[in-house]
Amino acid sequence: MNAASLADIKHELKERTPEELLAICLRLGRFKKDNKELLTYLLFEAGDETSYIQLLKEDIDDMMDEINMDHLYYVKKGLQKIVRTLNKSLRYSGQKQTEVEVRMYFCKCIKGAGIAIERHTTINNLYHREIKRVNKALSGLHEDLQADYQTELMRL
Numbered sequence: 001m002n003a004a005s006l007a008d009i010k011h012e013l014k015e016r017t018p019e020e021l022l023a024i025c026l027r028l029g030r031f032k033k034d035n036k037e038l039l040t041y042l043l044f045e046a047g048d049e050t051s052y053i054q055l056l057k058e059d060i061d062d063m064m065d066e067i068n069m070d071h072l073y074y075v076k077k078g079l080q081k082i083v084r085t086l087n088k089s090l091r092y093s094g095q096k097q098t099e100v101e102v103r104m105y106f107c108k109c110i111k112g113a114g115i116a117i118e119r120h121t122t123i124n125n126l127y128h129r130e131i132k133r134v135n136k137a138l139s140g141l142h143e144d145l146q147a148d149y150q151t152e153l154m155r156l
Helices: 006-014 018-031 033-045 049-066 072-093 096-112 121-138 143-155
Strands: none
Touching (some): 018 033, 033 072, 049 072, 049 096, 072 096, 072 121, 096 121, 096 143, 121 143
16 A cells, blocks of 8 residues: 555545544554654644753653663663654654754763763764754754854853
């Protein structure tokens, strides 16, 4: 079965009744965890982006606490898991300012945890990739916000 284009889906959704749309959304949420997470964001958190940012920061703190710091291999795996989770959560939001704040907070957590970034190539690459993603997201923001975040980024 081939998936329909977004234009076709949009046209079809316009013709449905609110009850049918509700049933479609509920059925969509049952099939995949990502769909349910996106619906949760759109229904409960999209209206208050600052609380969503705070929720993501708390998740980062919790996941950082769970990382086994005994060996750099486990640190690497834990950081990669956090990055995967962040990428998915930030994709739901789609706002550049949210992405900048959360990714910068993640980089601060890495620095604050005392992880020897330079001793492990993969961790070093992961950290610098996050810095590049922050820079890329910064370019899409207003100049005043760019200047504010740029000074914070220089500290990292």
